[in-house]
Amino acid sequence: MNFTSSEENYIKAIYHLQQADANVTTNELAAELQTKPASVTDMLKKLKAKKLLNYERYQGFTLSNQGKQIALGIVRKHRLWEFFLVDKLKFGWDEVHAVAEELEHISSSLLVERLDAFLEHPKFDPHGDPIPDVHGKMESNRQxxxxxxxxxxxxxxxxxxxxxxxxxxxxxxxxxxxxxxxxxxxxxxxxxxxxxxxxxxxxxxxxxxxxxxxxxxxx
Amino acid sequence: MNFTSSEENYIKAIYHLQQADANVTTNELAAELQTKPASVTDMLKKLKAKKLLNYERYQGFTLSNQGKQIALGIVRKHRLWEFFLVDKLKFGWDEVHAVAEELEHISSSLLVERLDAFLEHPKFDPHGDPIPDVHGKMESNRQxxxxxxxxxxxxxxxxxxxxxxxxxxxxxxxxxxxxxxxxxxxxxxxxxxxxxxxxxxxxxxxxxxxxxxxxxxxx
DNA sequence: GAAAGAAATTAGATTTGTCTAAAATAATTT
DNA sequence: AAATTATTTTAGACAAATCTAATTTCTTTC
Missing domain, CATH: 2.30.30.90 (Ferrous iron transport protein A (FeoA))
Structure with missing residues (x-):
């Protein structure tokens, strides 16, 4: 299945907030995405309909397993592109985030795998964060x-x-x-x-x- | 100024059709973009408002100088990415078009210039089409x-x-x-x-x- | 445990890009 | 030059993603 950039941004933000604190709220998510709580609610319903989210109104939400897989795919792309930008294009590690935010939405999975091979399967991005593999597995060894x-x-x-x-x-x-x-x-x-x-x-x-x-x- | 992917697709299509025949029509453009003539008219008005197009209703249209510059910027990005995909990621020359269509809309101009340098300023893409430089100039030596x-x-x-x-x-x-x-x-x-x-x-x-x-x- | 406050949701509006169907204009034919 | 045909444009509708303002539900306080 294919997702819009907006949907992907929500999924990724939920994933990251959930890493920091399993209890993510509508307001937190709105703040993270620089949008309004009402917009968040709209999107939560859409993501639930697509089975990416466990969500009951007023009862909070968490990513479904499928949602988590999607999130990991986006994180994979984001971190691979960051690695590429720093390692090959000589960007500073502090310059890459915004560009990677755009590149992570390019859909071709062939592209991602070829890029991964070209970069020789890096395990960590320039910030030290682990890069998930094709199946979403990553070394979680940052203590x-x-x-x-x-x-x-x-x-x-x-x-x-x-x-x-x-x-x-x-x-x-x-x-x-x-x-x-x-x-x-x-x-x-x-x-x-x-x-x-x-x-x-x-x-x-x-x-x-x-x-x-x-x-x-x-x- | 910044443009949407849709606007950029129209500009690029107009540019290419204009190369093949200076008299581009609404219907041709609709066919090229796989959309309807009515949608084309809507976009023509928007592009005129942004001064990218010389356009009077029922009288046809051509890219303004500004529009041509934008088009060349998009063509530059498209062809640089195609070169990257073939030269570095080992794509076949026939596999790259769709992916490059996505990549060409990434906005960072720093990215384009760093990519150009990384690729060592190629003059032609894998199909033999010339790659415009930062100022839109290119070798038009394909006779x-x-x-x-x-x-x-x-x-x-x-x-x-x-x-x-x-x-x-x-x-x-x-x-x-x-x-x-x-x-x-x-x-x-x-x-x-x-x-x-x-x-x-x-x-x-x-x-x-x-x-x-x-x-x-x-x- | 009722009332006040905070958080989340709904209702209805807006923007962008698209569409269909109808109308306006241009081009071609007779 | 009038009539027919083709092209282009308008008018009005729709889906996606967002917003504001009002409402509902949950949580906390007294």
């Missing part, structure tokens, strides 16, 4: 500080910020180790503490200091 | 048989098909030599003879045989 992990995003602990016995003692007591599945449920502004959940266990809160010592890989 | 010269297109005689004394005698008598400015005013279907005009002199007709012996360069 981020737990403080920066979006709410409700499942991740895996992959590194700690120090090897001090004090930290290790606290980690052991909290049942956190390398490989632990982790998820942030809430962020408290007052002291920047986080409510987290390990696997399916009951949630508990950790301090800003501990969170900053933990590095995770989004799944 | 065509006088028989194929569009009506009302000014051209210059650049070669003859044989060196026989019979031909040279006729050419001398007709005042035609290399460098003569020439223009076809009418084509007669009956015997394929042509009415031609040399510079500002009075028009006269020549036979199919003579026309076929003359090669010209459109100006």
């Amino acid at each position: 981020v500080n737990l403080i920066d992990l979006p709410i409700n995003k499942k991740a895996e602990v992959c590194a700690v910020g120090s090897q001090s016995t004090e930290l290790l003692e606290l980690l052991k007591h909290s049942n956190i180790s390398i490989g632990t599945k982790i998820e942030v449920k809430k962020k408290f502004t007052f002291d920047h503490s986080l409510e987290i959940k390990l696997g399916n266990k009951v949630a508990f809160t950790i301090s800003q200091q501990l969170a900053q010592a933990l590095f995770v890989k989004p799944l | 065509v048989n006088l028989i194929d010269l569009p009506i009302n297109k000014k051209a210059e005689v650049c070669a003859v098909g044989s060196q026989s004394t019979e031909l040279l005698e006729l050419l001398k008598h007709s005042n035609i030599s290399i460098g003569t400015k020439i223009e076809v005013k009418k084509k007669f279907t009956f015997d394929h003879s042509l009415e031609i005009k040399l510079g500002n002199k009075v028009a006269f007709t020549i036979s199919q045989q003579l026309a076929q012996a003359l090669f010209v360069k459109p100006l």
Whole structure:
């Protein structure tokens, strides 16, 4: 199936906002796309009709699996073009975004695959973001500080910020180790503490200091 | 100023049809763009308002100088992308047209210039058509048989098909030599003879045989 | 748990590019 | 030069994507 540039922009924006926080709202999306909430609602209905979105009015929305695939295809194109612009056309990494926004809507999939081959199948774009392959798979190996992990995003602990016995003692007591599945449920502004959940266990809160010592890989 | 893809498609189509025959009609343009004459009229009015077209209703239309510049910019982008697709991405020369039709509407002029540099300023696209430079200038050195010269297109005689004394005698008598400015005013279907005009002199007709012996360069 | 406030949605209008059907103009034929 | 035919244009409608203003639904506060 084929989509308009406008539809693709909505899908991509929803995808990115959902990465940062699984609970995307109509207003957030409107702000992101520099449009009005009413326009967003119109498009949500259209995307639902095309089965790209799970959406019930007043109840919020998430991308369907099909929607996610479309989003990944657009992200793939965007990042491949960014790589091309910087690597081949000698653009600065800060000059490429606007141009890539246009190029990502070129529809030919043959073009994308030939471009990918020409660039020798790069795995990351000039900003370090991973480039999805034809099937939407990508290396999600950019580790981020737990403080920066979006709410409700499942991740895996992959590194700690120090090897001090004090930290290790606290980690052991909290049942956190390398490989632990982790998820942030809430962020408290007052002291920047986080409510987290390990696997399916009951949630508990950790301090800003501990969170900053933990590095995770989004799944 | 910025134009929509639709406007650009009209400008480009008018440009190409005007190359083939200076008298482009509403119906021809509609056929070329696979749309209806009424839609063409609508767009003609819009392009006139934007000063890209000389147009009076029922009286035909031609591109203004500004319109020609826009057209050349689009042709430049189209042919540069075609060159890129064939030379770098290993497309076949017959596969590139549709993709280039999409790519030619990407607006960034920085992109075009960087692409031109990356490709090392090619002068001709994979089909042998000349690529206009930033200022719209291009080598128009594809010589065509006088028989194929569009009506009302000014051209210059650049070669003859044989060196026989019979031909040279006729050419001398007709005042035609290399460098003569020439223009076809009418084509007669009956015997394929042509009415031609040399510079500002009075028009006269020549036979199919003579026309076929003359090669010209459109100006 | 009712009222106030915030967020989301609907209703109706606008713009762009297109269409069909009808009318106006130009070109051709007799 | 009048009549026929072909071309071009207008008038009015429609779909896509957007907007403003009004309304509905949800959330929060008291």
